[in-house]
Amino acid sequence: MSDVRPVTVIVLAAGAGTRMKSRTSKLLHPIGGRTLIGHALAAAEGIEPDRVVAVTGHDREQVEAHIAEIAPDAATAVQQEQNGTGHAVRCGLTALPEQPSGTVVVTYGDVPLLEAATVRAFVGDHQAGGRDVSVLTAEVDDPTGYGRIVRDSHGAVSRIVEQKDATDAERAIREINSGIFAFDAAYLVAALARIGTDNAQGEMYLTDVVEIARADERVVGAYVLDDVWQTEGVNNRVQLATLGAELNRRTLRRWMLDGVTVVDPDATWVDVTVRLAPDVTLLPGVQLHGATEVASGATIGPDTTLTDVTIGERAQVVRTHGSGAVIGAGATVGPFAYLRPGTSLGDGAKIGTYVETKQATIGDGAKVPHLSYVGDATVGDHTNIGAGTIFANYDGMNKHRTTVGRHCKTGSNNVFVAPVTIGDGAATGGGTTVRDDVPPGALAVSAGPQRNIDGWVFKRRAGTPAADAAGAAAAGSADVVHTDSAATSDEE
Numbered sequence: 001m002s003d004v005r006p007v008t009v010i011v012l013a014a015g016a017g018t019r020m021k022s023r024t025s026k027l028l029h030p031i032g033g034r035t036l037i038g039h040a041l042a043a044a045e046g047i048e049p050d051r052v053v054a055v056t057g058h059d060r061e062q063v064e065a066h067i068a069e070i071a072p073d074a075a076t077a078v079q080q081e082q083n084g085t086g087h088a089v090r091c092g093l094t095a096l097p098e099q100p101s102g103t104v105v106v107t108y109g110d111v112p113l114l115e116a117a118t119v120r121a122f123v124g125d126h127q128a129g130g131r132d133v134s135v136l137t138a139e140v141d142d143p144t145g146y147g148r149i150v151r152d153s154h155g156a157v158s159r160i161v162e163q164k165d166a167t168d169a170e171r172a173i174r175e176i177n178s179g180i181f182a183f184d185a186a187y188l189v190a191a192l193a194r195i196g197t198d199n200a201q202g203e204m205y206l207t208d209v210v211e212i213a214r215a216d217e218r219v220v221g222a223y224v225l226d227d228v229w230q231t232e233g234v235n236n237r238v239q240l241a242t243l244g245a246e247l248n249r250r251t252l253r254r255w256m257l258d259g260v261t262v263v264d265p266d267a268t269w270v271d272v273t274v275r276l277a278p279d280v281t282l283l284p285g286v287q288l289h290g291a292t293e294v295a296s297g298a299t300i301g302p303d304t305t306l307t308d309v310t311i312g313e314r315a316q317v318v319r320t321h322g323s324g325a326v327i328g329a330g331a332t333v334g335p336f337a338y339l340r341p342g343t344s345l346g347d348g349a350k351i352g353t354y355v356e357t358k359q360a361t362i363g364d365g366a367k368v369p370h371l372s373y374v375g376d377a378t379v380g381d382h383t384n385i386g387a388g389t390i391f392a393n394y395d396g397m398n399k400h401r402t403t404v405g406r407h408c409k410t411g412s413n414n415v416f417v418a419p420v421t422i423g424d425g426a427a428t429g430g431g432t433t434v435r436d437d438v439p440p441g442a443l444a445v446s447a448g449p450q451r452n453i454d455g456w457v458f459k460r461r462a463g464t465p466a467a468d469a470a471g472a473a474a475a476g477s478a479d480v481v482h483t484d485s486a487a488t489s490d491e492e
């Protein structure tokens with residue numbers, strides 16, 4: 001059969017998730033940089049279906065607001081009361097046209113490791129087999145809690161029995177229902193009208209469609225998946241962490257095979273949305289989140305957390321916390337830097353140790369090496385900002401910008417009181433507080449001239465080690481006899 005039949009994916013997402021013990025819907029808890037429902041919707045959209053419908057119920061407002069944000073093309077259908085998976089799919093079908101055709105795929109919102117490639121292969125197998133009902137199954141070591149796949153003497157799937165309804169012999173079956181199905185749309189609509197609630201939970205089981213289809217002599221089959229992780233759901237936070245770790249292992253494995261060095265995969269966390277080039281090196285303790293992108297030859301870490309940061313070729317980012325920043329090719333950052341949103345560091349430039357930046361454009365080859373705050377600032381190409389400089393951007397009411405030109409050299413311990421502009425090639429002395437613009441090429445100094453009061457120590461600190469040292473220096477020799485005196489440490 002052709003694979004051009006329209007496909008609708010219905011993602012079941014109405015359940016309560018009480019075992020998470022959270023005010024946040026289970027489906028909104030994240031692993032690998034996406035929420036659980038975000039993973040389910042990404043897998044659904046990955047097969048390029050005609051329609052995606054999410055069935056919502058519990059925590060509807062939260063879940064629907066999130067879906068509108070991350071998957072605006074997805075429709076939602078409401079299941080007011082959670083009367084079972086069969087009932088949930090029936091609610092989902094209300095989002096379909098009156099005469100549905102093609103294939104309906106059912107997935108779960110809380111099964112985050114399912115891959116689009118798997119869904120695509122499953123749907124392909126379902127359509128190629130000309131089946132009315134297909135179920136995705138897996139052989140597991142411990143099937144407790146799952147629906148079991150009951151096969152007939154020919155090995156064909158005859159029905160699915162839930163744990164609570166199963167006999168001891170059925171409970172021994174290790175082939176389980178993942179919950180993921182593919183159906184002929186028209187047949188699904190007809191079969192769902194016939195399922196009842198005569199079972200241990202008094203619910204409408206979607207799984208009953210299998211037995212109904214067999215009785216109708218429809219074509220039913222299973223697609224057995226070896227990769228059990230892809231069928232596992234999250235019910236509590238232990239499973240959230242377990243699946244999160246496995247997802248991370250899979251993400252890192254993919255990047256390593258694509259040429260990224262990950263020195264310690266157990267101590268490195270990379271979101272599924274991050275992009276890495278070959279010959280990137282990730283040192284231990286690195287976390288890369290969101291839309292972070294790292295170009296070839298760059299080294300990140302150790303102990304660095306970056307969210308939505310773009311890093312150029314050969315850059316080095318050491319012990320840094322950053323978000324919403326751009327780092328140029330060959331630039332160096334850290335150790336111990338804090339890059340806040342709107343930071344842009346030019347090629348070959350440097351943000352050094354104990355430096356915080358925010359809404360700061362730092363030019364090519366420019367340097368902010370030590371102990372500084374650079375907020376709401378532009379620093380021109382090849383300018384060097386002295387140690388301990390504060391860009392005072394806030395006057396208590398409003399934020400203002402400071403612009404420093406190209407090839408400037410500013411002294412240590414400066415304060416730039418914004419708004420202020422320092423012209424190209426200008427310089428400032430140590431300890432300068434810059435309140436007025438500095439013309440290009442000028443030297444700005446604001447501290448008063450230095451005054452030396454000769455002999456002050458001898459008069460005011462007589463008998464102290466400082467006075468001894470000064471005396472020795474005056475005598476031109478360091479080993480002058482130590483004048484022992486009942487020196488009092490004085491107070492001033």
Ligand code: UD1
Pocket residue numbers: 012013014015016055079081082083084085086087088108109110145146147148160162176177178179204205206207233
């Ligand atoms: C279901 C299957 C079981 C399968 C297992 C796999 C049925 C009857 N049982 O069992 O065979 O092995 O999943 O995990 O189908 N949901 C709704 N509305 C409802 C009920 C459920 O949206 O009224 C959603 C849940 O949010 C969840 C999914 O459907 O995402 C499965 O529901 P759950 O209660 O976990 O089903 P199980 O009893 O575990």
Ligand code: CA
Pocket residue numbers: 233235
């Ligand atoms: Ca479940």
